[in-house]
Amino acid sequence: MREPGKRAAKRAPLNRDRVVTAAITLADEKGETGISMRAIAARLGVEAMSLYNHVSGREDMLDGMVDAVFAEIDLPAPAEEWKQAMRERAVSSRAALRRHPWAVGLMDSRRTPGPATLRHHDAVIGVLRAGGFSVAMTAHAFSAIDSYLYGFVLQELSLPFTGPGELGDVAEGIQRALPEGTHPHLLELMTEHALLPGYSYADEFEFGLSLILDALRPDEV
Numbered sequence: 001m002r003e004p005g006k007r008a009a010k011r012a013p014l015n016r017d018r019v020v021t022a023a024i025t026l027a028d029e030k031g032e033t034g035i036s037m038r039a040i041a042a043r044l045g046v047e048a049m050s051l052y053n054h055v056s057g058r059e060d061m062l063d064g065m066v067d068a069v070f071a072e073i074d075l076p077a078p079a080e081e082w083k084q085a086m087r088e089r090a091v092s093s094r095a096a097l098r099r100h101p102w103a104v105g106l107m108d109s110r111r112t113p114g115p116a117t118l119r120h121h122d123a124v125i126g127v128l129r130a131g132g133f134s135v136a137m138t139a140h141a142f143s144a145i146d147s148y149l150y151g152f153v154l155q156e157l158s159l160p161f162t163g164p165g166e167l168g169d170v171a172e173g174i175q176r177a178l179p180e181g182t183h184p185h186l187l188e189l190m191t192e193h194a195l196l197p198g199y200s201y202a203d204e205f206e207f208g209l210s211l212i213l214d215a216l217r218p219d220e221v
Helices: 016-030 037-044 048-053 058-072 082-099 115-130 135-158 164-177 184-194 203-215
Strands: none
Touching: 016 037, 016 058, 037 048, 058 082, 058 115, 082 115, 082 135, 082 203, 115 135, 135 203, 164 184
């Protein structure tokens, strides 16, 4: 029996944001395949059927999850110089995708993009257009930058190491497995670049991004 003057703790009301947030938390822990209505309901302490009052199904859930990730990406400022704006936006995008690895392959896959997604795309297009890019060149630039961004994050997340210590262990194992006197170029790259103090694979992102941005040219100069 409850003590006088005390009330039972009220559960926060269920809404779409809470459902999507719970789904994102599960996906961050277990990947996209770990998302199910039953698992999300268990995380929220509700019955699975109650979720359908806020999302129509798995696809609607994924729409909301992807839109939430886009909402984490810093929007480029309309008045900012296009190259700096694209650099900052790419860096922010990479950070968001590293927080949510499951999202990399889903970012441009939704047939019904949400408001954050639409705002993001419109802002990127707007900065490129203001920077002198034609409509066609804006499409080319947007595609080139994002192809590099998503591809780099996929490769980065797939690497069998997360820091210098693990990289050293992986490289040592590869070296032991190589027949003596073979693969001299691979060994040279490892010993004279990747295994040097201060090396970080993350630095490769800045190099590649600069290469792409420096190669892009507005139509109107």
